[in-house]
Amino acid sequence: MPSFRNSGVEIAFDDLPPQGDVARTMILVHGFASNRKEGWRRTGWYAALERRGTRCVALDQRGHGESEKLYDPDAYGREALGGDVVALMDHLGLERADVFGYSMGARTALAAALAAPDRIGHLILGGVGExxxxxxxxxxxxxxxxxxxxxxxxxxxxxxxxxSFRHFADEQGEDRRALAAFVQAKNPPLDVEAMGRLEAPVLVVAGQRDDGAGDPDGLARAFPNGRGITVVGCDHFSAIPHALTKAATFDFLDGMLDDPFGDRF
Known part of the structure; x- marks a missing residue:
């Protein structure tokens, strides 16, 4: 298991370059009570990125998976979580990468983008909305x-x-005490003004039946180069492995979302 330490906290990750030339690098940030293998490998993202010639980097967020478990809520502040992503880029010598965070991971991905905006090519926020x-x-x-x-x-x-989240955590063998501390972290409100200055293209994508997310367009409008996509027929859990979510993401990366097919897949 590859890992590195950021401010003394061990973070596990995968670094999977495709065969042949690397077109771009994508960093994947999983959601709450999940981990890199369950959130991204099992749902087909590792394989899909490999087929596109994309270097796939995925980490276990602190408190999850094979990363270090901490029991102080202060260890899980948004700044620290985003810092783990930027530190991983430093560890791998990545000057710039695309970042995709899903659900709670979207908050982490956004924190990384706001902390180091010049390091982010494209930002994808999944399973969230307004x-x-x-x-x-x-x-x-x-x-x-x-x-x-x-x-x-x-x-x-x-x-x-x-x-459902509790059963999911138990099925994954996650440390529930660490997860409880994770969600107890106190964070300031999102810096909407800083979001409005983020120049990177931003895709917000959520399932039509994801009641907890809200409208993706409502969040996308907070960014100067934001685009919201609703995946028809999907809820919070079914959207992440769905082929339409992958299609929306890859079209976004390829600059094709300005085509007149609307905001719903």
């Missing part, structure tokens, strides 16, 4: 998620989405 801009309040889903991770019996979790 609700990403809403301020967090006490009793919000992240607080309930922490309680769900710490519950002794998952069957006592009444909310279906929270129960």
């Amino acid at each position: 609700r990403l801009l809403e301020p967090r309040v006490e009793g919000a889903p992240t607080d309930a998620m922490s309680q769900a991770m710490l519950a002794e019996d998952p069957e006592t979790i009444s909310h279906p989405m929270l129960r």
